[in-house]
Amino acid sequence: MEAGIVGLPNVGKSTLFNALTCSKAAQSENYPFCTIEPNEGIVAVPDERLERITKYIVPKKIIPTSLKLVDIAGIVKGASEGEGLGNKFLSHIRQVDAIVQVVRCFDDPDVIHVSGQVDPVTDIEIIETELMLADIQTLENAFSKAERTARSGDKEAKLRMSVIEKCNAHLAQDLPLRTLTLTEPELASISSFGLMTAKPILYVANVSETDLEGKDPLVAKVREHVANSGAEVVCVCAKLESELAELDEPDRSEMLAELGLDEPALNQIARGTYRTLGLESYFTAGEKEVRAWPIPAGATAPQAAGVIHSDFERGFIRAEVYTLEDLETYKSEKDIRQAGKLRVEGKSYVMKDGDICHFLFNV
Template sequence: MEAGIVGLPNVGKSTLFNALTSAGIASENYPFCTIEPNVGAVPVPDPRLETIQSFIKTQKVIPAILQLVDIAGIVRGASEGEGLGNQFLTHIRNVDAILHVVRCFDDPDIIHVEGSVDPIRDIETIDTELMLADLQSVEQQIHKAQKNARTGDKDAKRKVEILQECHDRLAAGTPVRGLVYDDPASAKILRELQLLTSKSVLYIANVEEDDLLGEGELVKRVRERAAAEQGEVVAVCARLEAELSELDEADRAEMLESVGLTEPALASLARAAYKLLGLQSYFTAGEKEVRAWTIPVGATAPQAAGVIHTDFEKGFIRCETYSVDDLVALHTEKAIREAGKMRVEGKAYVMRDGDVCHFLFN
């Protein structure tokens, strides 16, 4: 699962990406790798890992990982080939959600491509380019779908209907992400269209150091916009986060305290992005490692086991699980078992966020 970072040029997008992927919010035990120049793996901070390790001593603590793609800056006219044009479209189509960086600071030394700072105008510029690109895609796909529908193919007929609904929304200047189908077949068709504006969006308000909590007027306007879309906003000072990412743990803690923060804003950003993608974590704990595993919300126990190894899913027998709260209350797995808190779950069990699991398999 990937999230793509988008935004106009000079909004702090690349600074933010570099700070996130520097692994500055991770401890030395966190695995980190840069996959390509514009793709990075980011640890998702989770205090439950430290809680588990305080009771089950292990050699390593391994967090969940979020994959980010730094997409080239989008400019007005990009859907018509301006700037990097189709290159950014391809990258956005391949991600599962969008992190939209919006400039909410004024700095005469950093020129804004539009000549002034206006976050709502900037959001609308990006949305317009994505909608225009989607409109082109829908118009291209609808002719082929109509041809297939004439043969009596029911799926093709439904696809034509969905494409027409998408076309009507886009032509009216409305993103596709507000279009939701309850029946799985229609939802699958919409998903397979890979429309840019169908993806969930998290707004990242890039603020100045004197507005770290995002209480300024520019951020308020972004929050109002996000609320109207049932979206969320995370305020981040990319410049400060870049500095924090280069410090060792002691200096980082001192700097955070000096600016009134308890953790880097990138930590809350990583968690918000993880949630946006519809992901959750479960844990395994043993002598070698305590580890968070990433699964979609709604995953069953066999599917969760398959994340560790495909053979675990194929040969799944049952799952023994308990909560982190059980561990805090009773201190050991032995005590959890004796207290009857160790649950035995079968193939139909739907995983809960924060389950601590042992899988039994053939």
Template structure:
């Protein structure tokens, strides 16, 4: 479905190292100087979900196909990016195209890795990036106000609605607050998103720490967690250096390595899951002898639209969805057991698909 999470941050905080580990490639050059990433690199990653393996085992599926999330590695922003400093204009345009922001902040000391601001202060780094995004949003809206006011004087209802949203966002941005704080009704969300405001996007803070702090973090990462909690954002701790080592290991060696460094799973699993949750996504499954497959939808999606993720014909000709909850499918050893126990439900067009549902769609050709 094209859900994209953009990796942003100041130069030399570990963005490209994290991206390389996420995609298990060296597509993004990681180097100790600003602007080593000139074009945004794009990589798709599988969303780790042990439920899929469990379903495949029960159904003896020949193939397992996980759902995926796209990460975009965006070059480092610097102070003044909103005015074109560094490669600001290009990078800001890249950020506008993603659905959520994974903001990598440096929470480690290393004299061999230059910090563009001359000191390691993750909160100051966050404020630098957010200020640049707010200034860019402010500039964008101020340029649109006059045209919207002219259109709103006539009979253009949509222009009036846009202008109302803009007039609610401008005071916040002028006061140094992100556009995501704009109070709005659910029915206004579509138009609000069309404004393309970067500070309206949900944020995941990724605290990049030393290897020794990869499990529980440190004082710097805790400060980021406290900020995230205060603003309703999400934060995770990861050591990009460890993750880059794990990414190139054979699966058999990864478990032993993780145990040696005191981790139960790769930190990237937390990053991917957090990004998935941040976008308000859920997973449903289709299971059979040929394949067990996970599908991504947004929370609140009804059955016909969920079917349309597989193929548009499924949505157009939707009749019903044969539905089994994950816990029932596994507890009753598959579809036959669930049907015999009365746990296979026939759901219609108004059914809101739940996370973990195992579905089989019936549709008219």
């Protein structure tokens, strides 16, 4: 699963990406951030539950989950028609699973806004419009192909035509496809199209160093604009975060304390992106390692086991499950078992966020 960071020029997108993927605080065995290519990076997802588990189960390693971020080429008005790096921009967005849009919510005469004035809602609308126009073009091309195939009586092609018409009607109302409810078969029929407005989105309000809590009217406009979309808004000062990312742990902690912050805002972005991707975590815990594993919300126990290794899912027998609260109450796995709190779950069990598990399998 990966997310693409998008934004207009001069909104702080690349500054934020570089801070996320180059943080000195994360460059350790336990928190592996790294840059894969100039525009791609792996970012750990901080989770305080890992530290709580290790108070009772002391491992050699602590391994958080991670996600892949892509710094996508900046967009300009007309990208859907090939303006600027439009085609490259759009092709990269089609490949990611979620969008992280950075919007500028600060004034700075030294950093010229591409539109001449700072208006984050207009920024959001420009990108949304370009993505809608590109989706309409994709759907129109796909409809012609589906129509030809449907003449032979192909049921899948007929369904695809119906879904395309439904999507086009929704887009015609200036509504992104992520707000359109489709059935599983309908979603499957258009899954190969890479429709961009169907992807979940997280908005990052890039604020000034004097507005770390996001109280500026510009941020309020963003929150109001996306209030009914179900999307999350995270506030961050990219300039400040880039400075924090360069510091070693003692200096970073000192600077955070001076600012009255518990953690870098980058952590909030990582967790927000994780939620936007529809992911949850379960844990495995032992002397070798305490590790968080990513699963889609609603995953079954065999599917969760398959994240570790495909053999675990194929040969799944059962899962032994307990909660962090159980561990904090009984202090050890042995005592959890003796208290009868260790649950045995089968193939139909739907995982809960934060479950601590052992999987039994036979291949």
